[in-house]
Amino acid sequence: MSDLKGDLSEAVAAAFAAAGLPADLGRVTASDRPDLADFQCNGALPAAKRAGLNPRDVAAGVAGRLAGDARLTSVEVAGPGFINLKVSDAALAARAAEVAADPRAGAQGVSRPRRIIIDYGGPNVAKPMHVGHLRSSIIGESLKRIYRFRGDTVTGDAHFGDWGYQMGLLIGAVCDEDAAIAGLVETLNAGGDPDGALPAAFEQVSLADLDRLYPLAAAQGNQDTAYRDRARKLTADLQARRAGCYLLWRRFRAVTQVALQRDFHALGVDFDLWNGESDADALIEPMVADLAAKGLLEDDQGARIVRVARESDKKKLPPLLVVSSEGSAMYGTTDLATVLDRKQTLAPDHVIYCVDQRQADHFEVVFRAAYLAGYAVEGSLEHAGFGTMNGADGKPFKTREGGVLKLNDLIEMTRAKAAERLREAGLGAELDPAAFDDTAHKVAIAALKFADLQNFRGTSYVFDLDRFSSFEGKTGPYLLYQAVRVKSLLRKAAEAGDKAGAIAIGEPAERDLALTLDAFDQAVAEAYDKKAPNAVAEHAYRLAQAFSKFYAACPILAAPTPAAKASRLALATAALKQLELALGLLGIETPERM
RNA sequence: GCGCCCGUAGCUCAACCGGAUAGAGCAUCCGCCUUCUAAGCGGACGGUUGCAGGUUCGAGUCCUGCCGGGCGCGCCA
Numbered sequence: 001m002s003d004l005k006g007d008l009s010e011a012v013a014a015a016f017a018a019a020g021l022p023a024d025l026g027r028v029t030a031s032d033r034p035d036l037a038d039f040q041c042n043g044a045l046p047a048a049k050r051a052g053l054n055p056r057d058v059a060a061g062v063a064g065r066l067a068g069d070a071r072l073t074s075v076e077v078a079g080p081g082f083i084n085l086k087v088s089d090a091a092l093a094a095r096a097a098e099v100a101a102d103p104r105a106g107a108q109g110v111s112r113p114r115r116i117i118i119d120y121g122g123p124n125v126a127k128p129m130h131v132g133h134l135r136s137s138i139i140g141e142s143l144k145r146i147y148r149f150r151g152d153t154v155t156g157d158a159h160f161g162d163w164g165y166q167m168g169l170l171i172g173a174v175c176d177e178d179a180a181i182a183g184l185v186e187t188l189n190a191g192g193d194p195d196g197a198l199p200a201a202f203e204q205v206s207l208a209d210l211d212r213l214y215p216l217a218a219a220q221g222n223q224d225t226a227y228r229d230r231a232r233k234l235t236a237d238l239q240a241r242r243a244g245c246y247l248l249w250r251r252f253r254a255v256t257q258v259a260l261q262r263d264f265h266a267l268g269v270d271f272d273l274w275n276g277e278s279d280a281d282a283l284i285e286p287m288v289a290d291l292a293a294k295g296l297l298e299d300d301q302g303a304r305i306v307r308v309a310r311e312s313d314k315k316k317l318p319p320l321l322v323v324s325s326e327g328s329a330m331y332g333t334t335d336l337a338t339v340l341d342r343k344q345t346l347a348p349d350h351v352i353y354c355v356d357q358r359q360a361d362h363f364e365v366v367f368r369a370a371y372l373a374g375y376a377v378e379g380s381l382e383h384a385g386f387g388t389m390n391g392a393d394g395k396p397f398k399t400r401e402g403g404v405l406k407l408n409d410l411i412e413m414t415r416a417k418a419a420e421r422l423r424e425a426g427l428g429a430e431l432d433p434a435a436f437d438d439t440a441h442k443v444a445i446a447a448l449k450f451a452d453l454q455n456f457r458g459t460s461y462v463f464d465l466d467r468f469s470s471f472e473g474k475t476g477p478y479l480l481y482q483a484v485r486v487k488s489l490l491r492k493a494a495e496a497g498d499k500a501g502a503i504a505i506g507e508p509a510e511r512d513l514a515l516t517l518d519a520f521d522q523a524v525a526e527a528y529d530k531k532a533p534n535a536v537a538e539h540a541y542r543l544a545q546a547f548s549k550f551y552a553a554c555p556i557l558a559a560p561t562p563a564a565k566a567s568r569l570a571l572a573t574a575a576l577k578q579l580e581l582a583l584g585l586l587g588i589e590t591p592e593r594m
Numbered sequence: 595g596c597g598c599c600c601g602u603a604g605c606u607c608a609a610c611c612g613g614a615u616a617g618a619g620c621a622u623c624c625g626c627c628u629u630c631u632a633a634g635c636g637g638a639c640g641g642u643u644g645c646a647g648g649u650u651c652g653a654g655u656c657c658u659g660c661c662g663g664g665c666g667c668g669c670c671a
Contacts, residue, residue: 033614042613045651055651079614080651124671165670218670232669277671303669315597315667324669331671358665360598387599388665421633443633454619455607460600460664467606467620471633474607474619481633489630526610538608541618552626552635594633 003106003521004095005030005039008071008085012041015065021047021058028085030519037076037084038515044081055081089505092514096503099517100570105578106517107524109151114349116154117342118144120271121355124161125256126170126210129263130404131463135386137269138452140354141587142533143384149585150528155346160260160276162253163334166218168235170210170252171245172227173217181205185244192243202251207259210252232326239281239329253278263407268445268587280337284329287337288322296372297322308368317361320369332366339370339381350380352531357385357458384531387460411444414469418443421471422594430593439591444469446476446588453586454537474541476588479579482544482551483590486576489556493569498557500573501566509546509553513571516546520578524585533586540582547575 005028013026025043032040044059051058059081066075066083071091076084099106120140123129144156175182180201188199221228238245253276264270288304291297296306302325309317320332329337342348353363363383370376419440422428428436451468455461471477493499505514516539523539526532556572559565580590 027611029610036614040614045613046611049651082614161671163671169670221670301668305668313597318668321668326669328669330669332668357599359671361666362671385599390664425631425633458599459607462606464606470620472620473633475633477633478619481631485631485634492630522610534608535610538618545618548634549636551630555630557630593631 002108004071004087004091004518005522008039008087009041011066011069011071012043012062012083012085015062016043016047018065019058019061021051021062026062030515030522031084033084036078037074038087039085041083041085042081044077044083048081059083089511092511092518093503093505095518096505096514096571096574099520099578100500100503100574104149105520105574105581107149107521107581109149110528113151113153115347116147116152117346117348117351118147118154118156119159119338119351119353119355120156121353121359122158122160122276123260124166125276126166126207126214126252127256128207128211128259129407131407131410132389132404133407134267134410134448134452135389135457136354136356137264137267138449138587139384139386139457139533141267141269142449142453142536142585143352143354143531145585145587146524146527146533146536149581150524155272155348156270157273157275158271159338160256160274162249162256163239163277163281163329164331165221165231165235165328166214167238167249167252168231168233168245169217169221170214171234171238171248172231173213174205174209174248177209177213178204181248185248188244188247189237189242190244192247194241194243194246196243196247198247198251202248205248205251205255207255210255232324232328236326236328259408263411266408266411266441266445267449268589275338277331277334277338280334280341281329283337283341284333287340291322291373294373296369301325306369306372308365308372310368317365317368320365332362332369335363335366336369336373336375339366340373340375343375348380350382351376353381353383355383355385357387357460359383360385382531384457386457389463390460391463410465410468411448413465414444414447415440417469418447418471418477425594427593435592439594442589442591443471443477443480443594446480446583447471448476449586449588450476450479450537453533454541456534457532477594479540479544479583479588480590480594482547483576483579483583484592484594485551486547486572486579487590487592489572490569490576492557496557498565498569500570501563503570503574504563504567507550507554509550510568510571513546513550513575516543517574517578520582523582527585536582536585540579540586543575543579543582547572547579550575 009028012028013023016026017023025047028039028041031037045055048055048058056077059077063075063077063083071087072085073088074086078084118140121136123133144154148154175185184199184201221231234245238249297304303321304323305319305321307319321330322333324330360383367381371378422440448468505511523535527535554568556568559568583590
């Protein structure tokens with residue numbers, strides 16, 4: 001089943017071909033001028049250019065061949081050679097009925113499903129998530145759902161940062177602060193069991209400790225060479241699985257995981273794999289040997305590297321640093337090993353890295369090394385970068401106190417506001433406490449996610465607390481509100497025994513709603529192709545808006561005739577289904593009432 | 595210094611291979627609840643798309659230069 005736009009494109013393409021013109025120019029799009037037409041085709045302009053003809057004559061020739069199409073009420077040539085199409089109410093009604101009957105609400109799947117991995121470029125161990133982490137999880141989750149919806153087999157991998165220098169820094173910092181721990185680490189390093197039980201002293205280390213110590217240690221490492229060298233050595237010790245470092249690291253990982261799981265769960269973000277950089281560790285040694293065997297590895301300044309620069313590069317890319325002069329695996333090493341690991345375990349057709357745009361160069365280096373080594377097919381690794389979230393001053397977001405706003409605090413803040421708003425609306429008495437909390441949570445998450453996802457992934461944007469916790473206008477709660485109004489309507493209709501029936505289109509608001517329902521497939525396809533969930537967000541908003549206008553203009557339960565009531569109930573039902581599907585693709589859930 | 599990205603309404607953001615009159619929300623102002631949830635609907639106001647050239651029948655979109663901002667550039671991740 002294809003949408004009206006697709007059906008009309010076929011008809012217009014056929015008319016182009018019949019007129020001796022390239023059929024691919026017969027592409028139909030939604031009209032830029034809704035006052036003049038429902039759909040348009042601009043293909044006569046380039047066709048005329050190629051053939052050296054007058055574009056209006058070409059357009060008129062094509063229009064003449066479309067005159068008999070029963071779906072069209074008018075075909076007109078306008079401006080320099082646009083072909084304007086108006087579709088009949090009957091054709092719109094038929095399409096709306098298809099959407100109503102389709103579990104996918106009119107959206108098609110891909111013709112050739114692929115195996116996809118989405119790498120969320122996860123947060124680092126030892127650091128609580130702050131608002132900046134919203135983007136990768138929200139965008140990655142939405143992409144995962146969009147790809148899955150279109151028919152691909154998708155694996156989402158958190159890919160935590162848990163295996164680098166920052167771990168060595170933290171081990172050192174914790175030891176400096178607690179002599180007992182320092183002693184234990186030393187003793188265990190000398191000959192303990194890395195897979196043994198955690199010493200009680202290690203259990204005392206909390207996430208708050210790590211959060212407090214990390215920035216201090218990082219700063220110290222930047223200016224103190226001896227401090228840095230010790231951290232590097234501890235990193236190497238950790239990677240060599242010396243028991244003191246390794247067991248302490250396991251504690252770091254555990255306390256971080258608890259907080260991360262809480263935040264991800266609150267956001268409705270779920271990973272199929274909770275892997276981290278450390279999970280690729282076992283592959284590193286054989287991989288290094290393999291790279292050496294393939295002649296890709298060079299010694300340089302005490303480190304071992306793979307050169308990836310090309311003659312054609314505008315900018316000289318640095319090499320991939322595989323083994324540091326300390327013998328440690330680097331960021332790029334684990335990333336490359338992860339590519340290899342995935343090839344062996346999941347054999348993906350395509351991998352999408354949903355990571356901050358600033359890491360574009362890093363990924364280019366890793367991807368090239370992977371292609372050189374034969375760990376991935378050229379072009380199968382893709383960095384879908386996103387922009388940074390800034391404060392009003394254009395710099396990364398900070399609270400008034402100067403610290404970074406923690407994600408959990410943002411969620412709680414927004415949830416409290418949603419609860420207050422729900423109480424004002426009188427739902428405190430109507431819903432039991434559990435349902436009330438659940439609703440407040442859904443409203444808050446919708447507000448946060450939609451505020452982010454309505455922006456194109458690649459743009460950096462200004463984080464504005466008021467906007468993120470706003471419930472009016474182009475916001476998540478507005479979308480939920482429209483869905484909830486339909487649900488309420490359908491409950492009342494069910495009580496009265498009213499049923500949905502054949503769809504008829506008459507009122508302008510009904511036409512607009514039907515046309516908007518038809519545009520869902522295009523929005524999903526665009527989001528898929530461009531890795532841009534904002535296309536779905538935009539469609540969801542337009543649909544909600546079209547429904548709200550329809551709701552205001554066309555009485556449903558009090559429709560003038562039983563047939564009109566049945567038709568409008570069917571339209572409302574279809575709108576709800578598509579809206580909930582679209583919201584689902586954004587990772588937003590709809591409550592029953594609000 | 596080299597490279598990448600960005601500059602659109604007072605603010606925050608959109609804009610489908612280059613198409614018609616560049617769209618939303620917020621803010622401001624004016625209307626609409628005795629009828630299905632007013633977290634809503636209707637209307638008004640708001641633009642030389644940073645600047646200057648170029649390509650094109652047609653440029654926010656492509657090319658060149660300039661101005662302004664962000665980011666990256668081998669042992670952090």
